[in-house]
Amino acid sequence: MQNKRWISLFVENEVGVLARISGLFSGKSYNLNSLTAGTTEDATISRMTISLTSDDQTFEQIKKQLNRSIEVIKVIDFSETDIHMKELMFVKICNCTGEDMMEINCIIDALNLELIDSNTHTALLECVQTENKNNDLIDLLVKNFGGRVEIIRGGSVAIEVIK
Structure with a gap:
């Protein structure tokens, strides 16, 4: 059975590591839903x-292959772990009427979103939510504004819950 999985990797912060890790997935025909990477408090580790x-x-198999990779310091399987997870998403809504802008403002207030840029015909929203909440928001916006919605998503980041 196919399930959604989450892995966190600590890797050496060196040129080409991201390409080698993503290449491991493509070389074995594993499909990634998302991948985010950034430096940690230690500049030598991402x-x-x-x-x-x-x-x-x-x-x-994937976890074993990642653990064998020289650049990988640690693999954390989030499948059975309580985690905090958020995804950054920008939403641009174009060709808005005055009525559309009022509806957008209601959605912003109701869903705790941020209007980061706008003019009289376009609104740009920032959403930092879980992937599922962002999916629900997309469904709502496409239902209300149709093909005038442009979505830009970053991958999720996650960290273990403090116990």
């Missing part, structure tokens, strides 16, 4: 958050 969909056997 942290990647990877989302993918796979069965149990394939997922175990």
